[in-house]
Amino acid sequence: MAYEIVESCVNCWACEPLCPSRAIFLPPGAAGPARPHFRIDARKCTECEGDYAEPQCAGICPIEGAILNGLGEPVNPPGSLTGIPPARLAEARAEIQAR
């Protein structure tokens, strides 16, 4: 099984140096909308088994939804990183705007 990075990746580089299996890479490619983003080499990814309790890439990635686990599910679903679940978003926005 392997983790996967999808196109919402913003190329922040945070995950790349942390991977114990050196599975993360930035493919060369065109700039612009077809820009390449970081990828995980499925043959190398160990899901951090034996190295860390938490898969490192998903642990540091700042973008919700950018990393999928071996089952194809987002490891950081919407709301998990901002700390504000989608259901409470409107309420939180009103609170913040009142500041």
Place this chain on the structure above:
Amino acid sequence: MELPVIGQASGCSSSGCGGSSDQLAHLPAHIREKVHNHPCYSEEAHHHYARMHAAVAPACNIQCHYCNRKYDCANESRPGVVSELLTPDQAVRKILAVAANIPQMTVLGIAGPGDPLANPERTFETFRQLSEKAPDIKLCVSTNGLALPGLVERLCEYNIDHVTITINCIDPEVGAKIYPWIFWNNRRVKGRKAAEILIEQQQKGLEMLSARGVLVKVNSVMIPGVNDHHLEAVSKAVKARGAFLHNVMPLIAEPGHGTFFGLMGQRGPTHDELQTLQDKCAGDMAMMRHCRQCRADAVGMLGEDRGGDFTLDKVEAMEIDYAAAMQRRAEVQAAIEANREAQRKKTGETLVALSSLKRQKKGPRPVLMAVATSGGGIINQHFGHAREFLIYEASSTDVRFIGHRKTDLYCTGGDSCGEAETKLQKTLRALAGCEAVLCAKIGFEPWEQLERAGIQPNGEHAMEPIEEALAAVYAEMVAKGLPEREMTAVPYRASA
């Protein structure tokens, strides 16, 4: 009675001006010595020297609600700007090329685009090569502080001149509203616990650096309703742990930047709120208002845009004899020092003259003014060429530096911005709240439009020292009678 220029932390002992030495009075002698003539910390020296920023550190180990990772660290640079990431080797080549061509470039900072200490290999490799190849360049680094305690030893190996730590809070309750998570000991930690760890590491790192005699500056981002009332306490705490400067910067949050705060409609402080807080914190310790946040501006400071001269291809092709360059740099810098000394003496006289206004019981209200300069501490730039204005506040007690405002970099992403907006419109927007703009020359059309916007253009003080000219213009305005003006509604739009 003297008129101190607030934030001016330089050269005052030699010219006998007392204000700024008082501001630094709490510092131990060896630190005071370092600060006095430092291009980053002296309000006056920064007109003459430039600092450059090498974008070698992409990764970050925390999330701030005012940051969007698509862009450079929001705290350390202009929002919405992406630096071209360089490898340490590329960065060193570029730095040597700029330093060889622009002798005023004296300080090299690593501040991002992420957190330099979350990229220790890249950051330290750059520092290692530079300490070897260009020992005359001062090195500095900015960090969120999380990884700092563990890296203090290594930092000290490279003779780091100063460190900037961004500290927005000392209370985890406040922190939890600013930092949703950190990455710590190989796992993501969220909420209050995250803020607790971050705060502990920041304060510990600050103490360790001060104990080793490294200059530490603290930056705080002022976020209304979140930490605005808390920052006075932060100021006291960081001073107690040895920080020599506390720089309060405004939150800049716009939806177009895609940050959490921007998208959620968190507002930034108004000019007034920011200045009031800066004043309060100034009571506690030296405040710096001129900090350019280590932007990649070594080139811009000289007024002509020479960024295009130092692209990677061009730098690759350059032959650099750094030993010869170092010689030339030393000469140019000596000439700058002589020139500064002369200006200092001259400026002192005007300040005394202006202070006579103080005899009035309730002084006239302060006025914000903008200056177009290409460096050297004098008004020497054509209005139409200025891509950045220095903003000052003149009052009956002093002329003080408030911040920088860029004319073209603050794209809001809204209707007001885009192809349709002319350069002049953008400039007018950048100058909001100012009542005068001083420049070397100005065209007829912008003159008219500025007047219509209530900003008096003034080209009469070309080639004069900035503070002196501002004092004279303010005195004139006061003599004519200042119009009533509501100042509070102006949103902050400076790069501080």
